[in-house]
Amino acid sequence: MKSFIEKLNSKYVLQEVVYQRDDLVFAAIKKENAIDAITYLRDYEDFTHLVLMSCVDWIEDGKYQLLYLLHNPILKNDIGIKVYIDRENPEMVSAHHLWKSIWTYQREMHEAFGIVFPGSPRLKENFVVEGWDEIPFMRRDFDTHEYAEKTYFPRGNRKSNDPAEYMRKKLYPSQPVTAKQRKDDK
């Protein structure tokens, strides 16, 4: 695997190379070269099978990371190609011409993260949610907690306790405490 990665590195500059297992390597490739590299892997290096495609939201870095996981059925090797794209303007060259199955993945990425793959068939059709009018739900800045609160009505028979407050009332109710707690008590 190592010599193959070195060869690939000479063609397309690889970054963040991680030898995860003997038969699995991850590497990042620049956005401009990624589809070229994936095509090369499929057509010349026998990585003919697309295992999956996924996405990670690196909100702190202002990037989305796409992952194309490819399988070589002859050598039984896997390679994961990571591609970082700008989070503000998330657009990636479509790979729908390489595998038909990638249509669905790209449709999912579009719905869950808002990533655009120009030319990808049926891209804007609903995937798992209908009538969604919030920001894409897999983005890290989507507040699931807040959404759950406003969307699903609370059951009347539920009541919770804050551990610190509950302990105060049970163990030291008369102790002078913080200004905020004094105010709450009143």
Add this chain to the structure above:
Amino acid sequence: MNIKDILTPFTAWANVVKEPVTIKDPFNREAAPRYRGFHDNDIEACIGCGTCEAICENQAIDLIPVDGVETKDGDSGLRPQVDYGRCCWCALCVDICTTDSLRLTNEYTWIDTDPDNFIFTPGVTPKSWYKKEEGWRKPGNGYEFYSKERVDMEELHAEERIDSFIEFVKGYSKEQAEKEADRCVSCGICTATCPAHMGIPEYIKAIRNDDLEEGLRVLYETNPLPEICGRICTHKCEDVCSVGHNGDPLSIRWLKRYIADQNPSEKYKEILNQDTSKSNGKKVAIIGAGPSGLSAAYYLALLGYECTIFEKLPEAGGMMRYGIPEYRLPYDQIDKDVNYILELGVEIKYGVNIGTDIKLEQLGKDFDAVFSGTGLHLGRSTRIPGTDNENVYFATDLLREIVLGKDIYVPEKIVVIGGGNVAMDITRSLARLQQIKYGKVDCTATSLESEDIMPADREEVVEAREESAIVDPGWGPKSIEIENGKVKGLNVVKCLSVFDENHAFSPKFDEDNKKFFPADMVVESIGQGMDLSYLSKEFKEKLKFTERGRIKVDEYFQSGVEWLFVGGDIIEGPDVIHGIANGHKAAVGIDNLLNK
């Protein structure tokens, strides 16, 4: 027509006797071993910290009181209740669980006609799946939501610190403090255990947000001595830290120190923005400028009282200055906390001895109320033969004299009797003085308690040994060997046990297992007593005392005499944080009395 065409359909009949590939009974199909099914909770291990509730994105978890689970130090008494109308079985609650008590079994079928039944308390509501071992648990292979290891505190090495009294704990940097603060799960279990009930999660949050001014405001709500407590607090909070159930507890004390250290004293007034210029016209006298007195003065000053502290010694701090060595608590840090209290208009009269210079009864007449926090400054003796020799000292006296700059007797060989923090303080102070004077250390501390039950903080024992002092626990002092009026050493016998089965003090010895510690000087450090000589005989009769000889006070530290409030080490502790809490509560009590 071909014979094959006739026979082929009959070959299908062979499948009739084959095992079908479909599932016969889909309701009783065992799920995968790591399947995330229904919850179970180990009620004994769970401490009700509520991190499961906090992390739940669906608000499926509530914390509710459970019969038979008591609210106590380190345990809120609450347990998680799950609403399966909302749960999505993501198992974040399991992955964050600080005690590893929560898990998901691989059971996944539950049929009921009443939707309300799908709210249940795992581990409490009887369910068939608790007996299932398989399911999802925290993987524990390095996959953690918070680091289990605390950020190490940098210290001077023993060789660098042994020949001086400079502070050896360096304090956290910004990066270190923020990294450590990031481990906090904000459960607040610690707050109940802290005697002053400090807003610990709030000030740790202020560190995470890099808002140290807010942090300082949080500290001052419940503790006006943060520089001091940030260094020498007994940090009982860390003993109950939920993160400590599965890793190192948070360095709560060092984080407090970080906030106080980072705020310069000249900005305190602006940051805390406390106006005490309006007096309510009432005056309170405070006896002793120790933690309880200073704390009472601070909170009373905020309420508009004019406070005067009467201090016997030349500087403020009480035991914090005259008991705790400088290498643990530098004097300028004490001054920083004290000066802010003085800036609020509190006055300290130094060198005034209540009882002799001014009678307590006189204070009662001149002031609207009096708070007394006179502390435990008298040494206690083992009363073994030889303790009347001039070279047998009390630790408290020596520690005070070191601070006062007096030239104390430092011979080449010293033995200290005691295994508490004061014993370690004097051992380590004398070790330093020996190093300075002779270039070597020969100081031994021996205690009745064996190593595992020594009352001193573990780190004190470890650090004393690092500094070449010998700590040899588990020996009962028998006599001090005197020859021609000079101390020759200490005779001890093996101590087998200190407490009887009722946890009462009743040491048992093996008289045949003897040892002799050669020494030119013996220091006794087996506890401190209070000096109540400022109470006249007639006055004492008006007060009530407990069986242990302490002044009886109510929950606001009011004594039998209406205008006299008493707190600090002579009532509770002994430690700084109890004193601060007592002073705070007494201030509320005094305000209740005078604002009737």
